[in-house]
Amino acid sequence: MKPIHTIDDVIAILQDIIDTSIQEKNPLGYFAALYQKVTIKVKEGIHNGFFEDGPRMEKLDIIFAKRYIDAYYSFTQNKVVTQSWEKAFLLSKKFWPIVLQHLLIGMNAHINLDLGIAAAEVSKGAPIENLKGDFDKINSVLSSLVLDVENDLAKIYPFLRKILKYTRDVDNFLVDFSMEIARNGAWDFAVQLSNSQENNVNEVINERDISVAKTATLISKPGIIANIIFGIIRLGEKGSVSKKIKDLMD
Numbered sequence: 208m209k210p211i212h213t214i215d216d217v218i219a220i221l222q223d224i225i226d227t228s229i230q231e232k233n234p235l236g237y238f239a240a241l242y243q244k245v246t247i248k249v250k251e252g253i254h255n256g257f258f259e260d261g262p263r264m265e266k267l268d269i270i271f272a273k274r275y276i277d278a279y280y281s282f283t284q285n286k287v288v289t290q291s292w293e294k295a296f297l298l299s300k301k302f303w304p305i306v307l308q309h310l311l312i313g314m315n316a317h318i319n320l321d322l323g324i325a326a327a328e329v330s331k332g333a334p335i336e337n338l339k340g341d342f343d344k345i346n347s348v349l350s351s352l353v354l355d356v357e358n359d360l361a362k363i364y365p366f367l368r369k370i371l372k373y374t375r376d377v378d379n380f381l382v383d384f385s386m387e388i389a390r391n392g393a394w395d396f397a398v399q400l401s402n403s404q405e406n407n408v409n410e411v412i413n414e415r416d417i418s419v420a421k422t423a424t425l426i427s428k429p430g431i432i433a434n435i436i437f438g439i440i441r442l443g444e445k446g447s448v449s450k451k452i453k454d455l456m457d
């Protein structure tokens with residue numbers, strides 16, 4: 208793996224993961240494609256002075272991204288990863304999960320576990336509350352991409368919007384894993400970590416990982432009704448895995 212010193216390094220490595228996934232027809236590329244979009248938006252925000260502290264935001268982005276990138280390469284080399292990422296990565300081995308489930312389970316691991324860890328780490332030596340303004344601005348960047356993601360998914364499955372609109376069970380399922388809930392939990396976790404004694408940090412992270420992994424199971428196994436609906440969506444998804452990755456990059 209290439210060294211990571213800048214946000215451009217992050218974008219380049221994500222492109223490597225995307226290219227490999229397209230070549231291997233691997234669903235792991237779905238989340239990588241979405242994540243690269245987010246990272247490019249953060250880079251634009253730093254360049255345009257959107258954040259209170261641009262250098263700190265780039266450092267946060269690098270720490271945050273490295274957790275995903277390290278987990279990805281560890282998994283591909285059959286090394287141990289967090290339970291949250293293991294659940295996400297193992298989903299790529301199965302046929303039936305739809306693109307949306309792959310994205311949600313990746314977001315679950317990265318936002319609910321990794322974001323809090325990165326926020327606490329970048330805040331070492333200063334009150335974590337100093338980061339809150341920029342942390343909230345990251346949330347607005349993520350939120351701005353929600354419509355993009357919906358449009359990308361509509362290319363893959365044209366009737367997805369109608370199904371989500373008229374099917375309460377799936378709609379509730381998506382609300383339960385909304386990005387707002389995930390982000391709020393990430394900040395609370397970051398504050399908890401920041402206030403923890405050094406010798407307790409690993410224990411706090413492990414406990415959080417177990418909890419986030421349980422949420423991952425709900426995403427991959429949402430219940431009989433949702434599974435039936437997702438099965439119909441899966442059979443109707445347009446294009447190969449490689450094509451769907453490319454659609455998510457547009």
